[in-house]
Amino acid sequence: MSRTRVARKLAPLLILAAAIVGFLVLRATGPSAPPPEASERAWQVRGIAVDPALNRPTLQLYGRTSSPQTATLRAAIEGEIASVPVRAGAIAEAEALLVRIDAEETLLNLAQREAEWNEATAAVQSERVRAEADAQALVRERALVQIAQRGLARARDLRARDLGSDAAVDDAQRSLEQARLAVDARERAVADAPSRLAQAEAREARLRAAVERARLDLNRAEIRADANCRVVEVHVTPGERVRVGDPLVRLYALDALEIRASLPEVVLPRITRLLAQEQPLPAEGSVAGQPIRAELVRLAGETREGEAGISALFRVTEGAGDLPLNRFVNLQLRLPEEPDSIAVPFEALYGRDRVYRVVDARLQGLQVERLGEITDAEGQTRALIRHPELESGDVLAATRLPNAVDGLQVEVEMNSTAETR
Known part of the structure; x- marks a missing residue:
C-alpha cells in the first residue's frame, strides 16, 4: 500500500526528468545556426554638387540709425x-x-555799448591832441626858462653895480624856478603821454569788442x-x-546720418581688410517702402553693452529724409566678387565654417572660408564658401546629422536642383 503511493508520486517527476534529458540531448546533437554578421548603418543624406564660380556675396545686417552730429541748440x-x-x-x-x-533788450544793450565805444574813441583822439599840445608847450616853456635865466643874470649884474635891489634878484630867481617847475611838469606830461594813449586805446578796444559782442548777440x-x-x-x-x-x-544733420549694424565674426577680418584697401562697400535697404542706400565707412571703436561683436557704421547716401533716429533698418551689404566661391544651403554648414564632403560614401570634414551670402535665381538665400580642395563635381552633404563625424557612412540622394545647375 505504501509502495504504491510512493510510485504514484515519483512517476511524474521521472517523466519530467526524462523529458529534460531528451531536450538537452537533442539540442546538443542538432545543427548550429551561423552567427549573425554585423552590418554598418548608412545614413540617408541629401547631396549637392559643387560648382565653384565667380560670385558676389552679400550680408544681411540689422542695425539702427544714429548720428554723430546730434546737437541741442541753446539760447x-x-x-x-x-x-x-x-x-x-x-x-x-x-x-x-x-x-x-525777441531782440529788444539786445538792441538796447548794443546802443549802450556803441555809445561807450564812441566815448572811448573820442578819448583816444583827445589824448593824441593833448600829447601834441604838451610837446609844443614844452618847447615854449623851455624858452621861458632861458629867458628867466637871462633875467636873473641881469638882476644880479644890476645889484652888483648897485643899480638894482635884492628884491629884484629874488623876483627873477622866483620866475626862473617857476619856469623850471613848469618845464618839469610838462616833461612828465610828455613822457606820460604814450601810457595815457595806450590806456585810452585799450579802453576803446575793450568797448569795441563789447560792441561786437552785442552785435553777435543780436544775430543770435x-x-x-x-x-x-x-x-x-x-x-x-x-x-x-x-x-x-x-x-x-x-x-x-541729414548728411551725417549713419546706420550702426553688428557684423558677424566670420566676416570681420575680411571687412577690415577691404576697408584698409579703400574698397567701396555699398549697402541697400528699404524703410516703409522707401529705398535706402548707404556705404560702409568705418568700424566702431568700442563694443556697446548688449552687442555681440564689432559694429559697422554706414553713411546714408540716399533716403536720409525718411529715416528718424533709432529706426530699425535691414541692410544688405554687397561685397566684392569672389572667385572660386561656392553657394551652399545653410543645412550644409556645421557650426560657422565646417562642411562635409562625401568621398566613397563616407563623410570628410573640411574647414571652409565663409565669404557671405548670396540670393539665387529662385530667391533663396545661400551661404557662400570657399575651399582650395573643393572642385567642380564634388558632393557635399546638405543634411544636418547630429552624429556627423569624419568617416561616417552615408547614402546620398542628390539634389535635383543642384544637379541641374
Missing part, C-alpha cells in the same frame, strides 16, 4: 521767445529759421540751421522767457 541771450516756426520731426533746410528770440536772436537737418525735439514755445544756456531745439 545765447536772455529774452522772450518771439516765434518757433518748426515742429518736432520737421526737416529744415540750411539757413532755415528755427527759433526767434535768430537761431538758424547750419545745414539740412531734422528736428528731433522743440523745448520752447512763443512767449516763454529763456536764459542763457536754456535748451531750444534738438536736431541732427
